[in-house]
Amino acid sequence: MSQSPTNISIFVKAGKDGKSLGACPQSQRVLMLAELKFAAKVLPQFKTIPVNVSRSPEAFRRLGLRLRVPALYLGLGEDPVDVADDIVSLLESRFPGGILQQNEEDPEAELVTRDFFSRFCFYVRDVSKDASHLESELRRIDCYLKNTSNNVFLCGPAPSFLDCEVLPKLHQVRVAAAGIKGYEIPANLTGLWRYLHAAYSEPAFVHTCPSDAEILLHWFDHIGESSANIRKQQHQVLNGKMPHYSFSVPVFAKPVILE
Template structure:
């Protein structure tokens, strides 16, 4: 925490509301910041913003912006990456835990998964579907390999058994990747007939199994119904039949 501060800061995180405005909506960036504040162990207020009603809070606090955004004392911050940097610098040891990775490679692990997944699920060219699926599955395999490869702090002659990307504690990298993997998991099961994680990817299976044991991840995830609602327009273009073959709506 800031050395010049003599009292606990007032922190309010504004996130996208659910479709019924009663809970947290589907937004991996909102969940990312939610997890960071939870892991920092500070008191904060979580406020949902109903985007359907052109809320006054946006006009007053962050005109022209979309959730998530942060109010720290009286200062409003809207850039997600800068918010993360600010929280890591300001909510620092000894009062708060450091969350940055020890190894820079951990920050980039799995970075292509959501991009390749989005291209695959949004594809309407049936001839490209197998290619896009393979690209997506290749990114999962690359993450699996990274999770199995020992970090410099681990014995180099055995497969890594660490819990998370950068070791046995959740870091900023996990807060970025895990919300996206959860979205991918829900949509793959519903619309692509793909189980995430594939059972043969033991490193990825271990990673997600451990993550879902963590309250900080499990309780910050949006409901599956919110994810499906957010992608409902995409789903109208695809359907998976009983044999797992994709058909296309015209």
């Protein structure tokens, strides 16, 4: 690890206050991966820089980055990278380890998690009039977690690259579907809730997670919700003393302890 600890910068979407983390699943994906690698001592200390692209900080502008986050700058004359897949590949090639490797992942895990987020987008934008398609995809994931795998995460006992991609999206589905559409993930999807419990017990996920209000603001904005609802959520974000995070799970969805 030749880079000095202060050379590595990760630019992510900023929250409404310009300082907290905004609700960008790809930003959380990249940050979660970096946190896991840092905890495993394969990645040096790095700087997390929240960015409002309309009022971007000098450190972001001088790199000549397009108005897009997340972005990664390794320093030492390296070119910055602002495509999430490329950031993940670069972090792994330069700082290998600290996470379940791609070749260990079960292809079925990728298959069952492929469509739930698009179904959620259709539902929250009223393209789908009810939650049946979304719930069908959530049940696919639940079935896989309960019947195909005894692992805590999708592909093993620790987070994988796939978990870094899926968990930020799944948490946003949980928060936004409930807050905007009144849809709660059924409590009987115990495999899915055990998986979320694992995420909420993982520091790399918790430290990189946006607040509920930021998630709702993000989706209100995306679906063209009324300005009254947006103002209400914005007031909650900017004036709330303590941001709220939905990290609870149904009590019977505790992880199974394997002997």
